[in-house]
Amino acid sequence: MEDEFAIQSFKPALSTNLTLQKKLLPIFKYREQLLYAIETFQVTLIHGHTGCGKTTQLPQYLYETGWTKDGKIIGCTQPRRLVARSVAARVSEELTTEVGKTCGYKIQFEHNISDETRIEYMTDGTLLKEILTDPLLERYSVIIIDEVHERTINIDLLLGILKRILIKRRDLRVILASASANIQKLNDFFYEKDKIETKSISIEGKLFPVDVMYLENPTENYVNTAIETVLNINSSYPSGDILVFLTDRREIEECVKRIESSAVTTPDDLPMLVPLPLHSGLTLDEQLRVFEIYENRFRKVIFSTNIAEASVTIDGIVYVVDCGFCKQRIFNPYSRVSKLIRIPISKSNAVQRMGRAGRTNSGKCFRLFPKTIYDSLKDESDAEISHSDLLPAVFFLKAIGLRNIYQFPFYIPPPTVHIIAALEDLYFLGAIDDYSNLTDPTGLQMVELPLDARLSKALLSSASYDCTYAMLNIVSVMMAGDVFYRPSSNQYEATACHATFTTEEGDILTGLNVFESFLNRRTDMKWCKANFLNYNTLSHASEIRKHILPYLQRFHISPEKRIRDIDPSKMIECLLQGFFRNVAHLQDDGSYRTILGSPVLVDHKSTLINKGIPWIMFTSMVEYEGRAFINGVSKIESKWLEKFYHRKNKK
C-alpha cells in the first residue's frame, strides 16, 4: 500500500514547552509588523499557513498591547462551536487563567465569559445576533473574522455589515484571517466605493512539516481505501493519532463500526485503535471527546466531516487521511427542498485538512486521490450564499432595518429567486408585512428568539392553541437533536425500548414524550442508558429550554401552566403555523409529493411513512441520490390545511 503513495518531504519533530512554543510559532516574527498594520489600517488581511498561530496568538498580541485597556473587547469569530470552545480553552491555558476570566467563549445557548473577559471567541452567528442589540459593535475594539475563506452565509453577512460599521466607526479594527482566502478580492471589496484601505500581510513559515502523499490511481471506493490506509498506518508507521476526513455521518458510522470489529484481529504488538466519530449530529460534549488523551498503547482514529477542517488543533494528530470529497446542500427555491450532493473538495479545503497535522509534531497527509486530481481542483469552494436557503439571512437583514435587501453590500450578491423565496416565506410566516417591514409583535419577537424562524413562529402561535408548555418542550428537543441512541451491538433491544415512547402522531410528539419523561425523572442518566436514550441530547434540550423560557416571560406568554391531556392534534396544528410549506401527500405509487410539487421517494425509519399515512408534515427534507431523507415526520389532517391555506389566501 505504501508504494502507492509518493512522499514529498520530511523533517524531524521539535519538542517544546508552552512559552517557548509560542515564540517558535511563525507568527511571532511578524508580531510588530502585524501590530503596526492594525494600528494604521482599519482592515488587515492576514494570510498564513495553517497552524502558524493566527487564531490563538493574534488576540493575545492585541491584548498585551492595550487594545482592551478602555474596557473594550477583542472578538474572534469561528465558523464552528467546537472550535470557539476549544480555542478559548487553549488561549486561557497559555494565559495561565481559567476559561471565562481573561479569555472566554460565546456560542448558541452557552457561554463562559465574565466582566473580566477581554478576549472573546464566538461563532460568527453569535456575533451577528449581537449586532441586533449593539448595531455598531461598540463593545469591541477589534474583530477578527477567522477562516474567512469558508464563506459561510454568516461570514458573508459579517463582511457586508462590518464594511458599513467601519465607515461610521473609524476606531474599529477588523482583521480577516485565513490560510487560503483570496486576499486581492477581499481588498477590492473594502476599497471599491467606500475606499476603506486594507493592509495584507503574509506570514511565511510552518512550525512542523507535513509530508503529502497521493494515490497513484483514483480509488473506486474511498471508504474502503480510508480503512485500509488507517490499518496500514497502524501497522507500519510510528505512534501518532489519525484524523480521517469523510463526507457524512453514514460513512463515519460505517468506519467506526469497521474499525471496532477490526480490533479482534489486531496483533498484540500493535496499538489498539480507538475509533471516534465527529460530525454535527453529535452534541458539543460528544464532539469534545476527540480531545481526550489516551495511553500510548492506544491510537485514536477520528472519523470526521469537514467540522474538523479548520482552526482545530487536536493534540497528537500526526496522520491526516483525506477522502477528497465533501457534501454540499443545494437549495431549490421553487420546491424549497434541499438536495445533497457529493462534490470534490477545493484546493483550499485540501490545504485546511492537511493543516490539521503538523501542529504539535511533524505529520503526514494521505490524500486518497492522485496528484493530477489535486491539480485540477477549484481554488476555493462556492460561497454558501449562492446555493442555500436564505430565509435566516434575509430575516436578519430585515431585523437590522434594511428595507431593500439589494442595498446590502454583499460580497457576492445571492441569486434573486432565493431572496424572493425567503421574503415570501417570511411573509407567510407573518414575520413581515405587505410593505416588507417586520411585523409587531410577531416579527419582532421572532427576531429575538434564539430559534430557527419556523420554530419561533410555532412557539409564538402556541398561546392560541393553549399548548405553550408542550411547544416549549418540543422546540427545545428539536433544537437539541436525536434523542434516541442505537448502539450497533444492541439494535433490537434499543428499538423495543424506543417503541414504548412512540406516539401515533409521529416523530415530533414521540420526541416530546421522551423529553417530558426525562424531565419528570429529574434528568436521570441511568434511566437514559437503560432506555437507550441520548443523555447528552436530552440534557442539552433542557438547557435550551431554560434559555428560551425568559423570552416567553418577556413576551407575556405563560408556559408555566401545564395543561394535562392536551389534544395532540392541537400541537401538530400549531407546528403547522411554522412548517406550512413542509407538507407532503401520499401518491398511489407509495411515493410522497410535497405541496410545492416535488415528488419524493421517501427513505425514513418513521413508522408513519411505513403505515402509509396520507398527509404528513416534516421539519426538514434533504434529497440525496434520488431519495428523500426526512426528519420530524408527523401525521396531519387535510382539514387543517384547508383551514390554513384558506386563511392565508384571504390575506
Ligand SMILES: Nc1ncnc2c1ncn2[C@@H]1O[C@H](COP(=O)(O)OP(=O)(O)OP(=O)(O)O)[C@@H](O)[C@H]1O
Ligand atoms: N489545543 C492545543 N494543543 C496543543 N497545541 C496547540 C493547541 N492549540 C494550538 N496549539 C499550537 O498552536 C499553534 C497555532 O495554532 P492556531 O490555531 O493559532 O493556528 P492558526 O494559524 O490559526 O491555524 P489554522 O489556519 O489551521 O486555523 C498550533 O500549530 C499548535 O502548535
